[in-house]
Amino acid sequence: MRRVYVCGIGATPIGEHWELSLRDLMVLAAKKALEDSTLTKRDIEAVYIGNMSSGILQGQEHLGSLFATWFGIPGVSAQKCEAACASGGVAFHQAFLAVASGMYDVVVAMGVEKMSDGNTYDVTSALIMADDQEYVAFTGSSFVGLNALIYRRYMEKFNVKHEDIAMFAVHDHKYAVNNPLAQYRKAVTLETVLNSPIVADPLRLFECAPIGDGAAVVILCSEEVAKKYKSDRLVEVIASSVATDILSLHNRKDIVTLNATKLAMNKALKMSKLDLKDIDIVELHDAFTILGVIHLEDMGFAEKGKGWMLVKDGEIEKDGKIPTNLMGGLKARGHPVGATGIYEVIDVVTQLRGEGGRNQVDDAEIGLAQNVGGVGGTVTINLFRRL
């Protein structure tokens, strides 16, 4: 396998982009990433687009050709990758494989989602398609509802208080303030989070990632291409893994552990020959506060049932033991579902390049991005190293 490098990143801010279409978002993000990379359109050989719901929310599929046409690069290999909210992560994985295999030298990994055109009910319908339509969506559960089932079980099993989990949202908002790409650049108090409306009991609105639009692009290249760059802006992809779990919660023996995170994490550490303690920064997929806590445990940073303590003790802060979600996480940076996996990569790369501004972690060398589809039916882990 060849070494793979990130040589360009670019994204639209996440938000309600009333003036921008799905294709506009893709083109804008790709332009920014190309500018960042100093490559040209003609260098692009393949495109992998992470997207979950363009069909249901935009009436649009065939995003590969759509993007190639509107970006003016017809002829390239281009395709959509779908794994619910992990669509971005699996698109990145495909792009990584395409370069690592020796097939291509310059590949675009993109994520895009245009959600704000639909009303909340229809978007809720689209999102529950991440689970079994006939045996879970059929019951009327929303996707938030499934995470609420995990939440209640977790609190009961480990005797943890709601406010100790809800803290995760406060954490995310604090760091989103300084991220120009973030959807909500505003700090919130724990009281605000706990007093927000209930979406699916016990989950409150401010514990759930918002609905937003966005596109994000990472350009991957081979060592040969990378040699043309200044090394302090280059970041190497040192591991990329994908794992699945049984799709629905009722068929899993333990619903407070996402087994796919454990599997993907093991694969990634093995591939990079690193230990857990080598990881300096983490971007994790906290679509809901409870997931942030559970991910910290499943990745190995905390014992089962104790992930919330890391948050409470300040260990996931910029100067903590394991700085996490330093650009606002899913809650405040935003979660345009199929694009999120790529935004996470961009957040990690930004930190490793030392471009994190007021959120910059000192001497960050190794970074991890975790992207989750469904209630953990798919998990991707990507590891990066500053050169």
Next chain:
Amino acid sequence: MKIKDVSIIGYGAYVPIFRIRDSEIARVWGRDPKRVPVNEKSVPGYDEDSLTMAVEATLNALKRSNISPDIIGAILVGSESPPYAVKPSATVIAEVLGVSRIVAVDMEFACRAGTTAMQNVIGMVGSDMIEAGIAIGTDTAQGRPGDELEYTAAAGAASYIISKSGNDDIARFEGSFSYVTDTPDFWRREGERFPCHGYRFTGEPAYFHHIYSAAKGLMDELGLKPQDFAHVVFHQPNVKFPIRIAKQLGFNKEQLKYGLLSGYIGNTYAAASLIGLANVLDNAKVGDRILVVSFGSGAGSDAFSIIVEDGILSKRDLAPKVFDYISRKKYIDYSIYSKFRRNIVM
């Protein structure tokens, strides 16, 4: 109509958990809360219809029957409120039971359809067409908001498994009699959501005339007198009518004791007389003779004479009784009622 060697081998009832008090309905429409036809009526939940209620009643009946569904040869569903205008409920019930090689059909004759289903199954069993069959009466009756019927139109189901007489019968049919005329006292035109009725015309020429004629006809045919019956059950659109017809026919209040439930749950239409019969079976002694007379608008009555057999003793407790359902209840107000009945129009 003579009936030979046909018995009830299983019975089951169902009443939804929700109730609305007539005084609450009266509050909304400015009526004297004391001058209402029943105390309270059952209301189907948002996820219930005449089909789902029929399923629960039938599963209860099967529990009491001790038979495998495989011997069932017919499922006849009597209802005036099927979830579909076209598409049978009977096939869904058959699917729930896992049986396919059967006769399955829905029947409609206002509040009488359940007993007519029963007569048909008796005929099929008696003629050896089938070994056993299921007759169901089920309704989620709709009363137009503000109309007199809104105070009584309720929901419930009863299901009977009928078979050749054997050793383990719950009750045996002794005879049946039907009486019909063209009397349009209550109807619902195709495509209309709510039924219409003839107000005071629904009384004398309709309810009273038909029940009286069917009951008299049956007693004459069987040579029986009112005092030969331990229990009587009449169709019960309210509390007043059954008490009055009982008196007219020469029955006393004691005979009506277990068969009159409208004061607790309202008028359950096609299920009304059959739930009444179920409650009688929940309480009767072996050897008791029961008179059941239904009434369906349009108009007709079916009368049955039924004798309780000793199978009742071992089977009675195998499924929830009528009063188990009547006593578990949750009161709702008129707004929740309107939501459940889909009367909030957008």
Next chain:
Amino acid sequence: MNTFINSVPRSWRERKYKYRLIGGICKKCNATFYPYRGSCPYCGSDDIEEVNLPKKGRLISYTIIYSPPSEFRLKQPYIVGLIELEDGTRIIAQITDVDVNEVKDGIEVEAVFRRYREQGADGIIEYGIKFRPISD
């Protein structure tokens, strides 16, 4: 209103498992699961038999849906629960006939046949198993 295409056969072909609570039992690893499928989700064995699952169980976790998918609009609030049946098999289903203020973890529940969703006002009604608290 559905956000995705209405389809009678999509719902129809699951009717047996949805109406009768039929699960699978793996002849190799002994696991049971709902609904039935041809391969064991745990050990991958293709030696699976249909099994009638128990109709009673216990509520392991629940949520109250206040912001539903379009197909369930105007039914909110309603309860969705994770139920462990008497044999240990788990199922996600609605909890019915209980007020959102009364539902509690650990309550005993029993299967009932109810309406779930409709494919529009003129489309078919999809029925299935829900659970209600067992009354004392």
